[in-house]
Amino acid sequence: MNxxxxxxxxxxxGVLLMGQLIAYAGMLSGxxxxxxxxxxxxxxxxxxxxxxxxxxxxVGSPKVEDADVVVAMNKPSxxxxxxxxxxxxxxxxxxxLIDDKPKRADIRAVPVPVSEISSxxxxxxxxxxxMLGAVAKLTGAFSAEELVDALRHKLGSAKEGMMQMNRxxxxxxxxxxxx
Amino acid sequence: MAAxxxxxxxxxxxxxxxxxxxxxxxGIVHRLIAEVLGEKFEQDEVIGVAPVGCAVFAYxxxxxxxxxxxxxRAPAVATGIKRAQPDKIVFTYQGDGDLASIGMAETVHxxxxxxxxxxxxxxxGIYGMTGGQMAPTTLIGEKTSxxxxxxxxxxxxxxxxxxxxxxTLNGPSLIARVSVHDVKNVLNAKKLIAKAFQNQADxxxxxxxxxxxxxxxxxxxxxxxxxxxxxxxMIPEYPxxxxxxx
Amino acid sequence: xxxxxxxxxxxxxxxxxxxxxxxFFGYPITPQNEIPEYMSRRLVEVGGQFVxxxxxxxxxNMVYGAAGTGARSMTSSSSPxxxxxxxxxxxxxxxxxxxxxxxxVRGGPGLGSIxxxxxxxxxxxxxxGHGDYRMPVYAPASVQEAVELTQRAFDVAxxxxxPVMILGDGIIGQMMEPVTMPExxxxxxxxxxxATGWKEGCGRERAVINxxxxxPDVLEKHVNKLARKYAAIxxxxxxxxxxxxxxxxYAVVAYGTTARIALTAVRRARExxxxxxxxxxxxxxxxxxxxxxxxxxxxxxxxxxEMSLGQMIDDxxxxxxxxxxxxxxxxxxxIVPGVREIHAAIHAMKEEL
Numbered sequence: 001m002n003x004x005x006x007x008x009x010x011x012x013x014g015v016l017l018m019g020q021l022i023a024y025a026g027m028l029s030g031x032x033x034x035x036x037x038x039x040x041x042x043x044x045x046x047x048x049x050x051x052x053x054x055x056x057x058x059v060g061s062p063k064v065e066d067a068d069v070v071v072a073m074n075k076p077s078x079x080x081x082x083x084x085x086x087x088x089x090x091x092x093x094x095x096x097l098i099d100d101k102p103k104r105a106d107i108r109a110v111p112v113p114v115s116e117i118s119s120x121x122x123x124x125x126x127x128x129x130x131m132l133g134a135v136a137k138l139t140g141a142f143s144a145e146e147l148v149d150a151l152r153h154k155l156g157s158a159k160e161g162m163m164q165m166n167r168x169x170x171x172x173x174x175x176x177x178x179x
Numbered sequence: 180m181a182a183x184x185x186x187x188x189x190x191x192x193x194x195x196x197x198x199x200x201x202x203x204x205x206g207i208v209h210r211l212i213a214e215v216l217g218e219k220f221e222q223d224e225v226i227g228v229a230p231v232g233c234a235v236f237a238y239x240x241x242x243x244x245x246x247x248x249x250x251x252r253a254p255a256v257a258t259g260i261k262r263a264q265p266d267k268i269v270f271t272y273q274g275d276g277d278l279a280s281i282g283m284a285e286t287v288h289x290x291x292x293x294x295x296x297x298x299x300x301x302x303x304g305i306y307g308m309t310g311g312q313m314a315p316t317t318l319i320g321e322k323t324s325x326x327x328x329x330x331x332x333x334x335x336x337x338x339x340x341x342x343x344x345x346x347t348l349n350g351p352s353l354i355a356r357v358s359v360h361d362v363k364n365v366l367n368a369k370k371l372i373a374k375a376f377q378n379q380a381d382x383x384x385x386x387x388x389x390x391x392x393x394x395x396x397x398x399x400x401x402x403x404x405x406x407x408x409x410x411x412x413m414i415p416e417y418p419x420x421x422x423x424x425x
Numbered sequence: 426x427x428x429x430x431x432x433x434x435x436x437x438x439x440x441x442x443x444x445x446x447x448x449f450f451g452y453p454i455t456p457q458n459e460i461p462e463y464m465s466r467r468l469v470e471v472g473g474q475f476v477x478x479x480x481x482x483x484x485x486n487m488v489y490g491a492a493g494t495g496a497r498s499m500t501s502s503s504s505p506x507x508x509x510x511x512x513x514x515x516x517x518x519x520x521x522x523x524x525x526x527x528x529x530v531r532g533g534p535g536l537g538s539i540x541x542x543x544x545x546x547x548x549x550x551x552x553x554g555h556g557d558y559r560m561p562v563y564a565p566a567s568v569q570e571a572v573e574l575t576q577r578a579f580d581v582a583x584x585x586x587x588p589v590m591i592l593g594d595g596i597i598g599q600m601m602e603p604v605t606m607p608e609x610x611x612x613x614x615x616x617x618x619x620a621t622g623w624k625e626g627c628g629r630e631r632a633v634i635n636x637x638x639x640x641p642d643v644l645e646k647h648v649n650k651l652a653r654k655y656a657a658i659x660x661x662x663x664x665x666x667x668x669x670x671x672x673x674x675y676a677v678v679a680y681g682t683t684a685r686i687a688l689t690a691v692r693r694a695r696e697x698x699x700x701x702x703x704x705x706x707x708x709x710x711x712x713x714x715x716x717x718x719x720x721x722x723x724x725x726x727x728x729x730x731e732m733s734l735g736q737m738i739d740d741x742x743x744x745x746x747x748x749x750x751x752x753x754x755x756x757x758x759x760i761v762p763g764v765r766e767i768h769a770a771i772h773a774m775k776e777e778l
Contacts, residue, residue: 020601024430027603035430036600039456040539058567060689062600062682065763154430188490190625222624228490246622247635249516252486255478259490259498260620262474263448267622285486288479310516 001031001056002066003141004064008049009073009094014128017154019050021132024150025054025142026054034062037123054141071116071135073128075100082107090138094131108179110138117172126169133173144170189213190222191290193242202395202402205233205301208368211242212299214274215373217241219380225268226260227254231305232274233307233394241272251282254289257296268379270297277304279315279341286341293350293384297375300341302417303392311397315339318416323397338416342389346422352378353386354423360391360409364419371421383425391417428605430614433568434501434598437527438467440572441499442577446525447473450487451479452506455602456595457464457529457637460501465580467468481506485513485526491523493634495619497579501527504545505536507553514588518651519636523582525575529598532759540759541595543681546736549592550710557648559655561662562590562710564681566613574707576609581662583614585654588762592617592709594732594768596682596761620727628662638720658711665713666705667720669695673702675774676720678741679730683762687730700774717744724749726778732765749778 005022009015019035026033039052053063066086072078072093078100083093087106094116112134118127136142142150147170148163155162188194191213199205216225222243229237231250238245248256253271261269273274278286278300289296305323306312313323313330316338330338346354353375355366368390375386391413393405399407431439438460441449449468451461461477464506469476474491478484484500491498502510504719507528517524530545532538565571571593579590601725617668620632638644666684669691670676679687684705694701704720706713717740721727726749735753742751756762 021428023601025426027430032603033430034600034602036596039595039599057683059602061686061764062596062602063686063761063763109668177541223622223627226494226622228622235637238635242631244623244632244633246440246490246620247633247637248489249486249512252482252489252513255483256493257482257485258476258492259448259450259487259492260494261486261490263491263494263496264475264621265497284479285483288483292476 001054001141003054003069003139005052005065005069006049006064006081006084007052007071008047008077009152011046011048013048013073015048015073016050018128018132019052020154021126021147021150022054022135022142022152029142029146029147032057032059033057034059037060040068041094049077050160069135069139071131072098073131074098078093078102092131092134092138108149111136113174117176118169121165121169121172123165126165129166129169130173130176133170134177135176136170143175151174158171189217190307191216191242191398192210193227193240196237197240198236199233200396202393202405204392205279207365208299208301208390208392209237211365211369211372213241214268215369215376218374220371221270223351224399225270226264227340228257228260228271228390229240230273232277233270234274234301236309237272243343251277251280251286253277254282254285254294254296254298257407258292258294260290261294261296268297268376270299270376270385272299273301274307275300275302275314275316279339287345287348288388290345291350293352295382295384297379298387299372300387301392302341302389304413305394305396305397307394309364316330316341318412339405340417342387345387351385351387351423352425353421355391355421356391356417356419358391358419360393362404389417395415427583428452428603429724430601431568431597431604432459432601433571433593434529436504436572436604437525437575437593437621439606440638441579442471443606443609444521444576446579446586447471447494447500448491449473450476450478450484450491450498450500452478452484452502454503454506455596456531457501457503458525460527467762471764472530475611481509482512485510487515487526489517489520489522492517492524493620495616495621499527501529503529503531504533504542507545507548507741508624511554514560515552515558516636517588518552518554518558518560519556520634521633522588523586523589525578525582525591526588527593529659530594531590532757536728537601538759539595540613541732541761542683542757542759543594543683543732545592546709546731546733549590550712550740557712558651559658560588560590561658561672561708562592563705564592565597565664566681566684566705568597568600571597572604573607576607580612587654587658592681594682598643604755614772621763662708663713664707665716666707667716668703668705668710670702672705673700673720673723674725675699675701675722676704676727677701677702677730677767677771678706678717678727678737680709680737683730683732685763686762686764687767689764693704693768694771695766697772698773706737712744714744717741718748720745721745721748726774727751728770728774729753730762730770732761733757752777
């Protein structure tokens with residue numbers, strides 16, 4: 001495996017956490033991983049993005065330019081990173097906030113209405129977990145259990161109360177991606 | 180009749196002869212510090228920091244572990260020492276260029292932190308070691324090699340009153356200005372230097388004693404004239420007294 | 426030991442604490458703020474001291490004070506702040522004190538940018554401050570390596586009584602990677618030189634922590650002594666990694682983050698059939714001259730890749746001794762050279778040479 005991913009959106013959408021959880025899940029399954037956030041002026045206007053690499057080999061560049069997977073949580077992110085997807089790669093986008101259609105025909109674009117789903121679940125905060133479930137499913141990289149483990153690892157036992165909701169969100173994301 | 184007092188070399192001074200010019204009061208202040216330290220502490224309880232300036236070789240004179248600091252940085256160096264060796268008495272000995280010009284930030288912030296150190300600040304209103312240039316404490320009208328027509332506020336700025344300024348801070352436990360131009364004042368200076376070191380031993384925090392001092396060589400005066408200059412010209416600008424005591 | 430995801434800056438700080446560093450003096454500047462932030466809470470737990478200094482100048486002088494007592498001490502900053510620390514670094518080298526200085530490099534000159542850069546190479550490897558001195562400089566390429574090199578830096582600092590620099594960049598500082606904290610035990614070092622309180626008959630000389638030698642002949646003797654120390658460091662402490670160099674016809678030379686980006690490019694070029702390898706200086710001072718010189722005798726050309734307009738390339742050329750041509754590719758200003766660009770530069774070198 002050598003999965004190069006970019007997660008992008010605006011601050012508060014949990015974009016950096018999504019990337020970290022994928023990296024954690026990779027680490028917990030014995031892979032080599034890196035997580036590199038954009039910082040400083042790249043984050044101007046409240047946008048956030050990070051590069052994640054999950055690989056069987058030691059990671060080369062931690063900054064992803066040719067992404068197997070781009071996750072776009074808002075419109076500016078899709079505009080900025082659609083071009084970074086390798087031909088045949090995957091663009092997963094938040095269709096709750098992005099009404100444009102991706103322009104490229106040589107990639108696989110999957111809309112996921114994460115805001116609607118998370119609202120149905122009763123917590124808009126878990127939109128990123130819905131997306132994470134979809135990402136895991138579409139890439140086939142991780143199971144729901146592995147993501148929940150990663151979440152536990154990252155957040156610690158103090159947040160155990162939130163696990164059920166997060167698990168539901170991940171499951172819904174996976175189900176949507178399948179359908 | 181009481182036995183005559185016999186003076187010897189304090190244990191906190193080495194055998195090295197001072198290099199200071201005739202009539203310079205650095206030697207008096209060195210001796211006062213050494214006497215106070217000897218009366219209160221063992222040699223291994225004290226670590227000193229020498230400045231850049233005429234007292235740069237103070238590490239040859241004070242008979243305890245010593246540091247030589249970069250110009251103005253003695254309060255920062257002393258902070259590092261005190262944090263690593265909190266049980267030691269840590270002092271710096273600094274002139275006006277060192278403390279009030281290039282090292283003003285280090286001085287003010289060590290004071291504001293209430294860093295538990297003692298600073299002996301020698302104010303003679305001139306850069307001695309480099310040959311008599313204007314200091315931040317040079318008096319208005321005073322001629323130096325870089326204010327050859329006499330210092331003016333318009334051309335050279337105003338003298339800085341370090342003790343008054345530091346006394347506005349919450350950190351310090353003792354800020355006082357003393358002089359060593361006559362016996363009475365020398366004795367008083369020793370009293371305040373002793374108090375400053377005692378404060379540190381008692382954990383009271385930052386103390387600074389400003390000592391009005393002479394520089395006959397660069398002032399172009401005889402030793403006697405220099406002492407008169409302190410009492411007649413410097414004290415009116417820099418009044419003696421305790422400016423802050425907690 | 427557990428593998429933990431750690432941000433580079435925090436991993437460096439934790440590695441220092443586990444190496445026995447108990448005194449940290451710093452000042453905020455991006456992109457290294459996680460180091461002082463981490464130290465401000467972590468050192469409290471282990472009975473150490475953290476001071477947010479009034480300036481980088483003050484911070485390095487606080488290090489001078491603490492290091493002079495023999496305590497493991499550290500400061501960190503980023504490029505403009507490291508410029509301010511040069512005064513203290515020179516004094517620390519002159520006074521022969523051990524300490525570790527972390528530079529998480531950002532773009533320059535001047536205020537520059539806050540993005541990753543390698544444009545402080547000259548400053549780091551040529552001493553940076555005034556006077557005849559050298560300073561070991563480690564350039565980690567991963568968070569794990571940053572941890573290991575930070576701990577090694579403390580040992581080398583103590584062994585040779587010298588300041589040691591960790592030269593990272595915004596990527597090393599900001600990225601997260603899995604880290605396994607090594608089981609670290611500090612070797613025993615002679616610290617009888619340290620100023621910890623002296624009295625007559627205590628069994629050692631009175632300590633004077635000092636870099637002033639007013640007599641030229643005495644200073645010359647002192648600087649010659651330092652030079653012998655630097656020669657020993659060059660002899661014993663040079664570190665370099667060579668990858669795909671066995672059959673290489675071309676070599677990319679890069680350090681730190683750039684080296685791992687270059688490694689991806691090298692692998693791609695290998696897939697295209699180009700016999701190219703990577704030489705990665707781990708210490709940039711001492712520079713791995715021998716490895717470069719040996720390789721220069723075997724390859725058709727070398728490509729120095731840097732996040733600057735070319736600073737390390739001077740060392741590559743000096744070491745290569747004209748045995749092969751040396752080409753350059755770099756980006757600057759806080760722009761990270763991409764895999765595609767380096768890959769293209771490798772092909773361009775192959776076409777030309």
